[in-house]
Amino acid sequence: MKTENKLMIRALKGEKTERTPVWLMRQAGRFLPEYRKTRASADGFLDLCYSPDLAVEVTLQPIRRFGFDASIVFSDILVIPHALGQKVWFEEGVGPKLEPLQSIADLENLNFDKLHSHLSPVYETIGRLREDLPKETTLIGFAGAPWTVVSYMIEGGSSKDYARAKTWAYSKPEEFDRIIDLVAEATTRYLIRQIESGAETVQIFDSWAGVWPEFALKRWCLEPCKKIIAGIKAVHPEVPVILFPRGVGDSYPLFAKESGADALGLDTTLSPVWARDNIQSHVTVQGNLDPLLLVAGGSMLDQSIDSILATFSDGPFIFNLGHGILPQTPIGHVEQMLKRIRG
Numbered sequence: 001m002k003t004e005n006k007l008m009i010r011a012l013k014g015e016k017t018e019r020t021p022v023w024l025m026r027q028a029g030r031f032l033p034e035y036r037k038t039r040a041s042a043d044g045f046l047d048l049c050y051s052p053d054l055a056v057e058v059t060l061q062p063i064r065r066f067g068f069d070a071s072i073v074f075s076d077i078l079v080i081p082h083a084l085g086q087k088v089w090f091e092e093g094v095g096p097k098l099e100p101l102q103s104i105a106d107l108e109n110l111n112f113d114k115l116h117s118h119l120s121p122v123y124e125t126i127g128r129l130r131e132d133l134p135k136e137t138t139l140i141g142f143a144g145a146p147w148t149v150v151s152y153m154i155e156g157g158s159s160k161d162y163a164r165a166k167t168w169a170y171s172k173p174e175e176f177d178r179i180i181d182l183v184a185e186a187t188t189r190y191l192i193r194q195i196e197s198g199a200e201t202v203q204i205f206d207s208w209a210g211v212w213p214e215f216a217l218k219r220w221c222l223e224p225c226k227k228i229i230a231g232i233k234a235v236h237p238e239v240p241v242i243l244f245p246r247g248v249g250d251s252y253p254l255f256a257k258e259s260g261a262d263a264l265g266l267d268t269t270l271s272p273v274w275a276r277d278n279i280q281s282h283v284t285v286q287g288n289l290d291p292l293l294l295v296a297g298g299s300m301l302d303q304s305i306d307s308i309l310a311t312f313s314d315g316p317f318i319f320n321l322g323h324g325i326l327p328q329t330p331i332g333h334v335e336q337m338l339k340r341i342r343g
């Protein structure tokens with residue numbers, strides 16, 4: 001099937017579709033037993049990301065089981081700092097670890113020289129997926145937004161309050177601009193190459209955008225994402241871009257009007273009616289079922305799905321969660337959800 005005729009792409013381009021397309025953030029990995037099996041056969045998480053055979057397999061697993069309308073390539077947002085030359089590793093049961101940037105001098109050690117050669121396994125995975133996916137399934141490429149990636153680069157891993165990164169930004173804003181710019185440039189090149197390898201749309205995850213006051217949100221989240229999207233559109237104007245500025249609350253309409261994204265991912269706490277009136281009137285919306293409702297199941301899951309569908313179905317809409325699917329999600333609840341959406 002031609003890309004422009006796929007359900008997900010039509011929704012991204014602003015069409016109200018006859019059926020609601022559905023996929024789940026973080027659907028590859030995490031909650032599937034077959035993922036854990038493949039994961040155990042790799043030398044580590046990054047090895048899995050950089051082994052096209054295994055990454056293709058893990059990407060296809062949720063499609064085989066559930067037939068989602070879209071497939072997101074298996075990788076991680078932290079391959080960008082890794083490709084730029086920063087030390088990145090994943091600790092079992094802990095999560096990602098990086099050798100943190102200590103001063104602007106550390107930026108000298110990071111460069112674009114090996115960007116594409118380092119990331120070539122991801123490009124190969126994408127190319128193979130276009131061959132292997134069902135003909136109607138849309139292939140999504142992705143990257144982290146500069147701020148979300150830089151937060152890991154400075155904090156050295158996950159963080160509760162982003163104190164080091166935010167203090168750096170507020171006390172040396174020009175230095176912080178340089179770090180964000182470096183990552184934005186690398187991300188633009190990475191996403192363009194993903195598209196040229198076969199990705200039919202790309203999603204930018206700004207998972208930690210919700211921690212900033214407004215002026216900083218504009219400078220370090222909105223502006224760099226806008227620049228990345230403009231960079232992509234300059235080369236591939238027909239490719240829709242999804243932005244997920246999680247947690248930005250009443251700044252969502254600003255992202256809808258100014259980022260240049262074709263669609264926004266809505267987080268769990270946004271009111272659907274408010275989002276319909278203030279966001280869906282400008283761009284396609286994607287979301288926003290609470291991942292814990294999918295863990296709990298039962299009648300509250302059904303009611304929440306019905307209410308989301310009823311609110312958004314008059315405009316361009318893609319059903320998804322308000323954040324990534326949780327590892328403890330029962331597979332039966334995903335089946336229940338799909339039955340409810342598809343009727």
Ligand SMILES: Cc1c2[nH]c(c1CCC(=O)O)Cc1[nH]c(c(CCC(=O)O)c1C)Cc1[nH]c(c(CCC(=O)O)c1C)Cc1[nH]c(c(C)c1CCC(=O)O)C2
Binds near residue numbers: 045077
């Ligand atoms: C912040 C962030 C990261 N990675 C990602 C984000 C943004 C989205 C979000 O907010 O959820 C994005 C991501 N990470 C992964 C994907 C793959 C495709 C998909 O299924 O969506 C995607 C899109 C695989 C992964 N990335 C990771 C795993 C688990 C690794 C394992 O198998 O041990 C997977 C399947 C590891 C990872 N990677 C990261 C963390 C914090 C962790 C540890 C905790 C966790 O599991 O999420 C960084």
